[in-house]
Amino acid sequence: MRWLGSLLLLPSLFVLLAAQPVLTFPPPKVNEPDAETLKLLEQRTEQLAGEIAALRKKGIVDTLLCDAEVVVKAIRYLMQHKEYYGNSAKEALAVLDEGLLRSSQFGRGEMPWLDQFGSTVIRGYRSRLDGSIQPYAVTYPANYIAKGSQAWRVDVVLHGRDPGLNEVRFLYRHLKAKPAPEDLNHVRIDIYGRGNNAYRWAGEVDVQEALENFLAVETGRGRAAALDPRRVVLRGFSMGGAGTWHIGLHRPDQFVVLGPGAGFTTTVGYLKGAEDLPEYQKKTLRIYDAVEYAENIFNVPVVAYSGEKDPQILAARAIESRLKPLGLLKHLTHLVAPDLGHTFPPEWQKKAEAEYARHVLVGRPLFPSKIRFVTHTLKYPSCNWVELMGLDAHYELARVEAERNDEGVKLQTRNVRLLRIGVLGGSPDKGSRETIRLQIDGQTLDRVRPYEALTGEQSVFLEKRGGKWYTAQPERLLVDRLRIPQKIAGLQGPIDDAFMTPFVCVRGTGKPWHEATEKYAQANLARFQAEWSKFFRGELPIKNDTDITPEDIATRNLILFGDPSSNSLIAEVLLRLPLEWSAREIRMAGTTYDASRHVPVLIYPSPLNAGRYVVLNSGHTFRGKDFEGTNALLYPRLGDHAILELKGDPADPLAVDTKSAGLFDEFWKVPERR
Numbered sequence: 001m002r003w004l005g006s007l008l009l010l011p012s013l014f015v016l017l018a019a020q021p022v023l024t025f026p027p028p029k030v031n032e033p034d035a036e037t038l039k040l041l042e043q044r045t046e047q048l049a050g051e052i053a054a055l056r057k058k059g060i061v062d063t064l065l066c067d068a069e070v071v072v073k074a075i076r077y078l079m080q081h082k083e084y085y086g087n088s089a090k091e092a093l094a095v096l097d098e099g100l101l102r103s104s105q106f107g108r109g110e111m112p113w114l115d116q117f118g119s120t121v122i123r124g125y126r127s128r129l130d131g132s133i134q135p136y137a138v139t140y141p142a143n144y145i146a147k148g149s150q151a152w153r154v155d156v157v158l159h160g161r162d163p164g165l166n167e168v169r170f171l172y173r174h175l176k177a178k179p180a181p182e183d184l185n186h187v188r189i190d191i192y193g194r195g196n197n198a199y200r201w202a203g204e205v206d207v208q209e210a211l212e213n214f215l216a217v218e219t220g221r222g223r224a225a226a227l228d229p230r231r232v233v234l235r236g237f238s239m240g241g242a243g244t245w246h247i248g249l250h251r252p253d254q255f256v257v258l259g260p261g262a263g264f265t266t267t268v269g270y271l272k273g274a275e276d277l278p279e280y281q282k283k284t285l286r287i288y289d290a291v292e293y294a295e296n297i298f299n300v301p302v303v304a305y306s307g308e309k310d311p312q313i314l315a316a317r318a319i320e321s322r323l324k325p326l327g328l329l330k331h332l333t334h335l336v337a338p339d340l341g342h343t344f345p346p347e348w349q350k351k352a353e354a355e356y357a358r359h360v361l362v363g364r365p366l367f368p369s370k371i372r373f374v375t376h377t378l379k380y381p382s383c384n385w386v387e388l389m390g391l392d393a394h395y396e397l398a399r400v401e402a403e404r405n406d407e408g409v410k411l412q413t414r415n416v417r418l419l420r421i422g423v424l425g426g427s428p429d430k431g432s433r434e435t436i437r438l439q440i441d442g443q444t445l446d447r448v449r450p451y452e453a454l455t456g457e458q459s460v461f462l463e464k465r466g467g468k469w470y471t472a473q474p475e476r477l478l479v480d481r482l483r484i485p486q487k488i489a490g491l492q493g494p495i496d497d498a499f500m501t502p503f504v505c506v507r508g509t510g511k512p513w514h515e516a517t518e519k520y521a522q523a524n525l526a527r528f529q530a531e532w533s534k535f536f537r538g539e540l541p542i543k544n545d546t547d548i549t550p551e552d553i554a555t556r557n558l559i560l561f562g563d564p565s566s567n568s569l570i571a572e573v574l575l576r577l578p579l580e581w582s583a584r585e586i587r588m589a590g591t592t593y594d595a596s597r598h599v600p601v602l603i604y605p606s607p608l609n610a611g612r613y614v615v616l617n618s619g620h621t622f623r624g625k626d627f628e629g630t631n632a633l634l635y636p637r638l639g640d641h642a643i644l645e646l647k648g649d650p651a652d653p654l655a656v657d658t659k660s661a662g663l664f665d666e667f668w669k670v671p672e673r674r
Contacts, residue, residue, distance in 0.1 A: 025196070025628060028164040030082060033089040038079070041089070044096050045075040051103040060106055062126060063216070066133050067113065068106065070124025071099030073133045074167035081534055085164040091172035098122070098175055114221060118142030120177040120190075125213035128502050129202055132538030135167055136210040137174035139188040144226065151228035153186040153256075153360050156211065158236030158243040161196050161631070167537065187227065189214055194537045198263075198631035199243030200288055201620070202536045205500050207247060230363040233356055235259030237305070237344045238312070239631060245290035245315065250380040252299035252373070257359035259352055261305040261344050262312035264632060265290040265319055271632040280639040280662045283395035284494055286376035288635070290315075294322035295399070297331040298372035299383055300364075303355040304332065305348060307340035371402045379497065381489040389461075389477070390418030391666060394487060408437030409460075416464070417666075418477065423450045423458040436460070440469050485605045485668040491613065493640040493664065495603045496620050498613045503557035504541040505529075505619075506548060508567030513583040514596045516646050519653040521561040521599075521617055527654060528619025535627040540619075545569050557613040558606060563595075573614055576607035578641075578669065586643065589670040593643055593659065602641035604668060639663040641670070 033041070049072045052065055075092055078084070105112060113121050117140040124133045143149055159165070170192050191210050197203035218224050234255045236244045241263030248258035267285045268274045274285070286292045297319075306313035316334050323329045333355050337348050373383035376395050381388045386402050398415040409421055423436065438445040440462065448471055450458035463472040481488060490501065507525060512518035529540040543552070545560075545568045552558070564571040564581055574581060579588040579600055586593045586600055599617055606614040618638065626633035642661035649655040665671045 025161060025163045025630075027083075027628075028085040030084050031086065031088065032082065032084045037089045041075060041079065041092055041096070044093075044100070045072055045079075048072055048096065048099045048103055051100070051107075055103065055106050063213075064111065065106070066124040066126050067111075067122075068099050068102040068124075070122070070133045070135050070167070071095050071102075071171065073124075074135070074171055077533075077537065078166060078168045081166075083164075083166045083168075085166075085169070088168060092168050095168055095171045095175060098171075114217065116140070117144045118180050120174045120180070120188075122171050122174050123213070123217070125209060127206070127209055127538065129205055129209075129499070130503075130532075130538040130541050134194065134206055134210070134537070135171055135192050136214070137170075137177075137190040138214060139177070139180050139184070139190070141180060141184045141187070142182065144187070145223060149226070151231075152226055153231040153233065154227055155186045155188045155233045155235060156207065156255075157188055157190050158193065158199055158207070158234070158240035158247075159190065160236070160238030160240050161198075163196070165195060167192070186233070192537075193243070195535060196239065196631070197535065197627065197634060198239050199247060200631065200634050201496060201500060202538070203243075204247065207243075228363070230366065231256050231360050232364075233257055233259060233360065235261075235352075235356075236263075237261035238263060238342065241305075241312070241315065242290075242631065245319070246288055246293075248300060248302070249290050249293040249296045250375075252293075252296040253364075253382075253384045255300055256362075256364040257356050258300055258302045259305070259356055260302065260315070261352075262307070262310055262342060263315045264312060264630075265294075265315040266292075267632050267635060269318075270314075271630065274632075278661070281635065281637065283663065284636040284639060286395050287379060287494075291318045291322055292376055292397075293374060293380075294319045295326060295328065295372060295374045296383070297323060297328055298370075299368070300331075301359050302332045303335065303352055303359075305335045305337070305344060305352050307337050307343055309340060310342045312342060369404050371400065373402075374399045378487060378489040378492045385422030387420040387422075387489075388416055388418070389420055389488065390486065391415055392417050394492060394663065394666065408439070411438070411440040413441055418464070418472075419462040421460045421462065423460060438462075443469055445469065445471065482610055487664075487666050487668065491605050491611070493603050494621075494636040495601065495615060495618050495638055495640065496622075496636045498557045498559060498603055498615045499620060501557060501612075502555055503559055503613075504543055504548070504552050505559040505561065506543055506545050506567065506569055508560075508562030508570070509544050509546050510562075510566045510568060512566035513563050516596065516648060516653070517563050517599055518566060520644075520646055520656070521563075521566070523653040524617060524619065525561045527623075531620065531624045531627070535624065553606075553608045553612075555612075557615065558608070559615045559619070561617055563599075569608075570616065573607040577602070577604055577614075577616075578664075588641070588643060589660070591643075591660065593645075597646055597648070598659065599644050599646060599656075600641070601638055601644060604640075604664075637661075 052069050120137050120139040122137050124135050127134050191207050193199050193203040193206050232255050234244050234248045241260040244258055244260035245263055245265050248255055264270045266289050304316040306316050335351055368384055371383050371386050373386055375398050386400050391398050392415045396415050401412040403410045435447040435449050438448050448460055450460050452458050461472045461474050462469050532538055532540045560567055560570045564574050584595055586595050586598055601616055601618045603613055603615045606612045621637035622634055638661045640663045643659045644656040645659050647655040
């Protein structure tokens, strides 16, 4: 069960977009509790932590204990970051009561909250990314597993931006939520998304991981059949609307309908000055800008909502401007509330729900006969039975139009060089590996015999060479990838992509060549650690180079800080990276730099594991101040590679000038200058 031609904006729309103000979000006023309350919070948190540790020793599995340990994490982060907003002490104590109650119930062999229907239940799971515990909440209908009840629709709800939001407030709000309405017609999952990041980067991963955890719990309780995977709704307002636009249009085969309210869908125009960014940065805006994926509405209907006087109405207007010349406006319903600003009142939520219901009634097709899919990166490579496995050029529009009929499959492609077509993949058809007929880009391939995997799934793999398409054996494509590094799904960059799959930061323990480089590496790691904790709500995984294990190499991206003298793993991988680095000089893309005053930064397929990344001297390439502004600021700053010149400021070892930066080509090489 699975969950989860480029046109310019019209000139008049661009003028409107350019006029939109860029918001900033200062944190609320801190209202620190008195010393006695702080001591009580600390004592009760450590009491709960101790009880959980004892339960773990008794054999209660970690995946279950997360439902109580999520409270420990919440209180510790509240205190660590001094996020005492509003009545945080009252909220924290209430959440602690729930954690301690669950601990006592665990001790008696009970877990009643897992079967608590007709209300909202707070949950926690351990993230694969960094081992942190993250919260989410589930609201069940009262008759969730009543005899004769239908398989339930599932609504995934993304919250709006709240500068005062943290784990305690998220848990408290859902812990104290009203009982589920008697007429609730779906299971509701509220996503935390690691805070306020518009569900980008680790925030995007949180949506997927929370859903996976929810499904695992339902499966473990024998309730998986109570859920309908063909009727999953994704919706949200404001920042949640932005998240709905981007996640839904990037993965249009996962949802029955999208319900974005307001939000933003394009960076240029929304963010002042974005039109003047360097070309390599502008290209990476196409990773997340939902407007670049508007054409995917062909595969999933959208019911958008906007207040007439809300500047964020331009999110939907930008999508409309792309859809109209493509003849796809019929797939978008845009509800506009007259005279309203940035608000989504109950009466308009009911109107949106009526529109969702029309699409939910039909359900999402498991194996549609037609697909029209666009992407700009193999970070988002597939839709239903079509998977893009290689592009001619990343960050340029790639498109596949595919139609399945009795005669075979007809395809039209753009900017695609490797392609997989699922022949069965969920179709009700059964049978042997019968040959099929393919028509692709005006070329006909007759009597093509599908490849049958060990799972029984049948696919056709296609490769474009010299402008012509040929069938290909997947084993040979795999060996090609091992021999020649290629940008593929999950290994396509940029640097910031390394923090969307499990990773570990590795600090060197040896003697560095240059003090300035070492100070930069240490300060940059410390900066990343602090920002990951504050803005992505996790503990950064850090190890010394001497402590890295074969398991680390096999399962994690390696984020290496230092130089080849200080960090033994940098020395180990250096021979297979596209640069030369000695105590005297750094040489990359034909240019030589003084090693005492420069540091290289890059992402590359790991020479120690072909399925993982290696990164040199970088965490996220955006900074803390970008999190505090509009979420549109969370775009990559350095692409795939860069050379940074150290300014040598004793007061600020992170002060640098970017001497060069850019994107590798499809084979992880620096493109030739034209």
